[in-house]
Amino acid sequence: MQKRAIAVTVAVMLPAICLPSVALASDDNEPATLDKVVVIASRAPQAISAIPATVWVIEREQLERQTRAGVPLKEAVAQLIPGLDIGAQGRTNFGQNLRGRSVLVMIDGVSLNSARSVSRQFDSIDPFNIERIEVLSGASAVHGGGATGGVVNIVTRRGDAGGLALESELGGRSGLHAGDDLDWRVAQSVEGGTDAVAARLALAYQDNGGAYDANGDQVLPDITQTDLQYNRSLDLMGNVDFRFDGGRVLRLGAQVYRSGYEGDKALYLGPNLTGVLGRPTRPELIEVRGGFDSDMTPRSSRWQANADFHAPDVFGGQDVWWQGFTRSETLAFNPFPGVDRLAGRSVPYYSASRQETGYSGMKLVLEKRWPSLQLTYGIDHDHERFDATQVMFDPRVAFASGGLSIREIDRIGRYPRYTIDGLAGFAQAQWKATASLSLSAGWRRQHTAVEVDDFIAAAQQRWLSTGVGRTADAIPGGSNDYDVDLFNAGAIWATSRRSQVWSNYSEGFDLPDPGKYYGQGSYQLQGSHWRLLRGVSVDDSPLSGIKTRQVELGWRLHGDAIDLQAAAFHAWSDRDIVVVPLTLAIDEVDRKVRNRGVEAQASWQVGRDWQLGANALAIRTERQLAGRWQRAAVTDASPSKLGLFSAWEGERGGVRLQWLRAFDLRDGEGRELDGYATADLLGHWKLPAGTLNVGIQNLANADYATHWGQRAQLFYGALLAPEAFAFNGRGRTFGVSYSARY
Numbered sequence: 001m002q003k004r005a006i007a008v009t010v011a012v013m014l015p016a017i018c019l020p021s022v023a024l025a026s027d028d029n030e031p032a033t034l035d036k037v038v039v040i041a042s043r044a045p046q047a048i049s050a051i052p053a054t055v056w057v058i059e060r061e062q063l064e065r066q067t068r069a070g071v072p073l074k075e076a077v078a079q080l081i082p083g084l085d086i087g088a089q090g091r092t093n094f095g096q097n098l099r100g101r102s103v104l105v106m107i108d109g110v111s112l113n114s115a116r117s118v119s120r121q122f123d124s125i126d127p128f129n130i131e132r133i134e135v136l137s138g139a140s141a142v143h144g145g146g147a148t149g150g151v152v153n154i155v156t157r158r159g160d161a162g163g164l165a166l167e168s169e170l171g172g173r174s175g176l177h178a179g180d181d182l183d184w185r186v187a188q189s190v191e192g193g194t195d196a197v198a199a200r201l202a203l204a205y206q207d208n209g210g211a212y213d214a215n216g217d218q219v220l221p222d223i224t225q226t227d228l229q230y231n232r233s234l235d236l237m238g239n240v241d242f243r244f245d246g247g248r249v250l251r252l253g254a255q256v257y258r259s260g261y262e263g264d265k266a267l268y269l270g271p272n273l274t275g276v277l278g279r280p281t282r283p284e285l286i287e288v289r290g291g292f293d294s295d296m297t298p299r300s301s302r303w304q305a306n307a308d309f310h311a312p313d314v315f316g317g318q319d320v321w322w323q324g325f326t327r328s329e330t331l332a333f334n335p336f337p338g339v340d341r342l343a344g345r346s347v348p349y350y351s352a353s354r355q356e357t358g359y360s361g362m363k364l365v366l367e368k369r370w371p372s373l374q375l376t377y378g379i380d381h382d383h384e385r386f387d388a389t390q391v392m393f394d395p396r397v398a399f400a401s402g403g404l405s406i407r408e409i410d411r412i413g414r415y416p417r418y419t420i421d422g423l424a425g426f427a428q429a430q431w432k433a434t435a436s437l438s439l440s441a442g443w444r445r446q447h448t449a450v451e452v453d454d455f456i457a458a459a460q461q462r463w464l465s466t467g468v469g470r471t472a473d474a475i476p477g478g479s480n481d482y483d484v485d486l487f488n489a490g491a492i493w494a495t496s497r498r499s500q501v502w503s504n505y506s507e508g509f510d511l512p513d514p515g516k517y518y519g520q521g522s523y524q525l526q527g528s529h530w531r532l533l534r535g536v537s538v539d540d541s542p543l544s545g546i547k548t549r550q551v552e553l554g555w556r557l558h559g560d561a562i563d564l565q566a567a568a569f570h571a572w573s574d575r576d577i578v579v580v581p582l583t584l585a586i587d588e589v590d591r592k593v594r595n596r597g598v599e600a601q602a603s604w605q606v607g608r609d610w611q612l613g614a615n616a617l618a619i620r621t622e623r624q625l626a627g628r629w630q631r632a633a634v635t636d637a638s639p640s641k642l643g644l645f646s647a648w649e650g651e652r653g654g655v656r657l658q659w660l661r662a663f664d665l666r667d668g669e670g671r672e673l674d675g676y677a678t679a680d681l682l683g684h685w686k687l688p689a690g691t692l693n694v695g696i697q698n699l700a701n702a703d704y705a706t707h708w709g710q711r712a713q714l715f716y717g718a719l720l721a722p723e724a725f726a727f728n729g730r731g732r733t734f735g736v737s738y739s740a741r742y
Contacts, residue, residue, distance in 0.1 A: 052440060052490030052502035053140075054554055054567050054599070056081050058133040060157070065656060067127040069682040069695025070173035070183075070735020074122045079660055079680075082615035083137045083150065083599040085638050086662050087122065088708035089211070089730055091259075091298070092225035094119035095711060099137055099569060100595040100621045100638040101149030101548060102510060108156055108253060110306050110325040113146045114357050115420050116386050117513045118331055119225070121152075123259050123300055126204035126235035128169055128187040131157040137599060139508035139550035139571050141444045141486040144380060144422055148508040148548035148571070156253065158239050159191035159200035166190050169204075171693070171737025175212050175730065183208045185737075199240040206233045210265065210288070214703035214731035218288045221267050222727060223334045223403075224712055226298035230263025251308040260299025260332075266292035269403045269724065273337055276720035277348075283723035285402075294335060294406035296352050296391050302329035319367045321378075326360040335393060335406045338719065340462055342525070347466055350398040350406065353414045355388040361422075377427040383419070386515060390414035390458060392465055410465045415515035416455035416477065423447045428488075436494045444486040448511060448545065452477040452538050455519040460530045472530035475521045478538030484509050484545045499557045506552070509545040512577050516586045517543055543588070548573045566600035576623060579635070584715065592624040593632065597640075611647045616640075623668075630668030635711050639665040639673060653685035662707065671714065676704035676729065690740030701732040 058080050066076035074087035074096065084103070087096035096119070097103060105112045105121035112121040136142065136151040143151065172184035189202035208231045211219040221227040239253035269275045270285030304327035311320045333353045340347045361382030368375045392410040428442035454474040456464075463469055490504035521535030554567035572594040578587050597619030604612045618640045621632040631637065645658040658680050665673040679699040685692045709727030716725055 052492040052504045054137040056135045060131050068693035068737045073127050081135050082601045083617050090222040090227045091123050092119045093122045097638045098149035100619050103149045104147035105152045107154045115511050116515045128204040129156050129202050129237045131155045139506050139548045141508050145509050145511045148510050159193050159198040161193050161195050161198050164192040167741045169739040173733050173735035175733045177212045181209045181212050201238040204235045211730045213728035214701045219728050226334045232262045233259035247312045249310045254305040257302045261297040264292050265290050272399045276724050281721040283721050292404050295408040298334045299332050321365040324362045328358050331355045348395045350393040350395050352391045358385045372432045374430040380424045382422045385419045387417045388414040412461040412465050416519040417453040418514045419451050421449045438492050441489045446484045449481045451479040452518050457521045460523050469530050470528040473532035475535035476537045480538050480542040482544045501555045503553045506550050509547045511545050512543050520585050546575045561605040564602040568598050571595045595621050609648050613645050615643045634665050634667045634671050634673040635714050639663050655683045657681050673710050678702050693737045695735040697733040704729045
């Protein structure tokens with residue numbers, strides 16, 4: 001019989017850490033109840049019956065049914081998490097919001113986000129190394145900034161006590177386009193240990209080919225946020241757990257992740273780029289062509305390490321959790337053309353951004369329990385440093401080759417260098433008022449210090465690089481400190497042994513991207529010197545956190561045959577972040593933004609072997625302009641979506657048919673984001689040794705434009721011909737894999 005995973009919840013203010021979990025499942029003899037299930041999605045374990053907030057948990061088996069059949073990670077989580085948007089099929093997960101707002105993505109409680117809002121968090125781990133995924137929906141200050149829509153915590157697999165165990169996986173997927181679109185992967189792990197020490201070491205490698213749409217045409221590579229066609233990724237992950245007397249546990253983990261382009265095909269933009277920059281443009285010249293040769297290719301390089309320690313019954317009967325972590329990453333983007341204009345003069349250029357981020361910190365939590373009261377409190381500290389360069393390429397060579405030959409000639413600044421230090425204290429209390437009613441409340445005080453270096457605007461640095469001017473004024477840097485108080489309160493009422501209703505109020509905040517905010521300015525050339533006329537500096541226009549408030553009302557039911565969770569939410573903020581056309585810088589504006597909607601999921605066990613289910617997000621995002629509410633821009637608002645599935649699970653195998661629909665979205669300016677629907681057929685069969693997984697993605701071979709492709713045309717269409725960003729969805733694709741544990 002297929003085990004039934006249910007939606008669960010965690011306390012709003014408790015930061016996540018990697019601890020053992022209890023599976024959310026039921027058996028034939030004794031259905032699980034809400035009181036029996038404990039979920040570790042925060043630093044301290046919480047029973048579902050005491051938690052007034054929404055979390056969806058994707059267990060390893062659920063995720064493997066998707067990814068081993070060929071579904072990429074970003075698309076799998078969109079299928080399984082009701083409130084999460086459908087992501088791009090390239091490297092970026094820009095616009096993959098949770099409940100219409102930004103989502104904080106972590107691995108084992110270590111943030112993958114940074115103040116420089118680069119959207120590559122799901123290009124960070126191979127599914128082979130994932131134990132489960134915990135998703136907290138809604139505004140939250142669980143881990144500081146960046147979680148105004150919620151938190152996704154990817155919990156990694158760890159070694160078990162026992163003899164030596166190995167696991168192997170080999171698979172591939174293809175649309176059968178002459179072998180050019182074959183993606184294949186291989187993974188291997190080894191683990192083992194004793195009751196005192198257990199460890200796991202794993203290596204996963206993936207090699208991608210091209211991608212083709214429903215018409216058999218190759219999908220255009222993404223030259224904005226970079227692509228995953230002809231990409232190679234390697235994920236090396238290891239961990240070791242030490243268990244000491246008295247229940248103390250020390251967990252160490254480290255990861256090295258590499259993902260980058262390795263091929264000779266790229267987007268050809270026509271001779272002298274006439275396909276995208278001509279007057280008029282000639283988009284018919286745009287095509288995917290071989291012969292690409294570049295001194296810099298797009299890639300992600302990341303390593304991180306963390307240590308977790310838990311000690312029970314110390315300091316007067318308290319539990320203590322401590323976590324220390326560090327992360328370093330280098331991100332390289334695709335070479336991209338542009339034209340600078342001055343006094344009727346046009347100077348073409350070709351460049352690519354290379355960005356480096358370092359992130360480290362620690363978290364400390366203490367918990368004290370009484371018969372009807374629980375108090376959790378602690379401190380967080382983190383430090384982030386950021387530096388970016390703009391690699392300049394020879395425009396004559398790049399333009400003449402249509403963007404296929406890229407030769408580096410210079411390196412200049414791209415964004416201001418900055419550091420951010422955060423220090424926070426928090427406290428959360430839970431009180432069991434009666435046998436059926438529990439109340440909770442929490443507070444977090446967040447202090448953030450931002451220090452920005454002096455910086456000559458990127459455009460002026462390009463002019464200097466091409467010999468127009470010799471010197472330029474720098475936009476002053478400086479430092480800015482600010483504090484924000486964040487509160488939450490909730491109540492949960494057990495209407496029966498298996499049913500609960502809850503309500504909560506919670507707050508979260510975002511720090512706008514300092515790199516895209518500071519360092520912008522207008523200049524005037526006087527002789528050979530660029531004089532600064534006006535610039536965005538720390539002293540004149542200091543950034544501050546944007547607070548989001550949310551109220552939520554929810555209900556969950558876990559019965560013998562039906563699992564259901566639904567929540568209505570309303571989130572709002574008094575400030576907004578907008579993208580400046582052409583420069584793609586950002587600005588803060590004083591206007592209200594609100595998200596209203598319903599997030600729900602239900603599953604029904606039909607007999608012993610069949611299961612039917614649905615999940616949905618109905619959402620509307622609005623901004624207040626001139627005292628009136630109107631729909632938010634389609635470039636960042638979330639569309640509503642609906643997912644349906646039917647699954648059969650027998651003794652030796654199973655089949656799942658799933659359908660996902662993203663609905664049309666229109667904004668106040670009349671622009672529209674076209675929706676689409678796709679269906680997948682997934683299956684698995686247990687062999688005498690190992691398991692065979694098969695799948696067909698986009699079963700009906702639907703022809704559609706991805707959401708990112710439509711948004712990219714709005715973002716970049718003023719820079720190049722919009723046709724260069726028409727990223728279609730992948731057509732019918734077949735997947736197969738074999739896995740074995742021995």
